[in-house]
Amino acid sequence: MVPLIDLSRRLQANSATFAAVVQQVMSSGSVLLGSQTIQFEEAFVHFAGTKYGVAVSSGASALQLSLAALGIGEGDEVIVPAMTAVPTASAVCAVGARPVIVDIDDETAAIDFDLVEQAMTGRTQAVIAVHLYGRPVDNLDKLTNFGVKVVEDCAQSHGATKGLTGSIGAYSFYPTKNLGGIGDGGMVVTDDSEVAERLSRLRVHGQSEQYVHIEVSQNHRMSEIEAAWLNIVLAQLEVGNQRRRDIANRYQLANPRIRWQATHSNHVYHWAVALPANREDFRQSMLEHEISTGIHYPLALTQQPALQQFVSAACPVAEKWASKCVSLPCFPELTDSEVDDVCAALSEFEQ
Ligand SMILES: Cc1ncc(COP(=O)(O)O)c(C=O)c1O
Structure with a gap:
């Protein structure tokens, strides 16, 4: 059978290189938010064409923290396309907001901009545009003129877009993705330094300095082993x-x-x-x-x-x-x- 996907091929091709880097991580004694993660964040923002990148534990975390960092929460509405992976919508629920589901364009499967306009209310704070199957959403700049924030769900589209059209972008490194991890992983990208700083806090329980927490959040850290693997496969x-x-x-x-x-x-x-x-x-x-x-x-x-x-x-x-x-x-x-x-x-x- 020709497989739909076979991860073992990529894993085996890189296993010797990975084993050597794992050894380095082990001897460094740093297993979270160390040099591998910093190196990956720098390399990935260069690849994605954005200023800042905050590596997190999954694509779902990346979406949730994107919304939280933009100040979206209780009582807000976020418009999402009806054809996407469920986490696009559940991330909206995770910040206490309400997902408003609208239909898609029949040719591209991207969110239908006319229906977005019709679905907007006084509570609408953002739209999530999904580059579904890796196809960039056409004319995304038009959506940014609607007066609400645009979150780009880039979970399936590493490399399809360069730079951000929306306010923020969320990537997934789930193993089957174009940039697939050795486990779960994600990244939020932004060009706004204050948003990036807030994202870094939200990733570690809202902590601004050791044992001082200035907002409530949870643990969304990426592991060094995951970052070490992603550094290898990003080059490919x-x-x-x-x-x-x-x-x-x-x-x-x-x-x-x-x-x-x-x-x-x-x-x-x-x-x-x-x-x-x-x-x-x-x-x-x-x-x-x-x-x-x-x-x-x-x-x-x-x-x-x-x-x-x-x-x-x-x-x-x-x-x-x-x-x-x-x-x-x-x-x-x-x-x-x-x-x-x-x-x-x-x-x-x-x-
Ligand atoms: C479009 C889309 N958004 C969000 C996610 C969530 O990513 P993760 O599985 O890394 O949490 C996925 C992947 O499942 C996805 O395909």
Whole structure:
């Protein structure tokens, strides 16, 4: 079978280098917020084109702290797209605010700006724009003109955008992401020094100096071992993203008759997503050719049991997207012959 994703390939290719760095961390005696984390923050902000970066324990923490650092909390509303991973919305709940779920654009799966405008109330403090599957949201600057803060959920889009259009950006280093960790991890990026300083406090229980806490927060620290791994794989990210682009382009050329998520020159293809007329037929055909597929995501936020209390408007486009989308194997360590196999299976498929 061609796997949807196989993390062991990346892990094995880097295991000797990693073992040596782990040894250095062990002998340094510093396992949290030490030189590996500082080095990673510096290298990542250079990569992302922002001034400041605060490494945290997960993408969910990155989103939660982004909202908290912007002063969003109890009584506020934050607009989120209906097609995304659930943590985009649960981060809003984590700061005590209310997620307002709006529908997406049918071509790109990005949040629909017209519907954002309609959903705004006097309580709206922010919009979270998700660069879904690694495709940058088009014309994001227009959203910043709506007079509310824009949080960029970059969990799936490392390298798709350079610099920030919104007020703040939240990354995830969950192992399957384009920049995948050895465990959980995340990063908040900003160009605002005061926001960065607040983020650094929020990461460590709201502590401003040892044993002095000037606001209430929790533990959102990244480990040195995670940062050490991320320092190694960050150096491979640009090449990996280009390989993903090349693979996705080949898939689209192999079968232009099926619908694909709209392309973009900076797309980094965290997932290569097709929208065939009949998903079950398509997945069955891929399976017969020994190609694994996945679904991201089978439910829109409006269909999630835990989020029913926040559903105020129907989101038919996102729900239709959830019923059609199929993710194909698209990761840098796929071999050329595996990519050929996927292309052959795609080109034979008639819907
Ligand atoms: C769009 C999006 N936002 C947020 C997250 C949360 O990241 P993490 O799993 O690192 O908490 C993820 C990943 O699951 C994601 O895909």
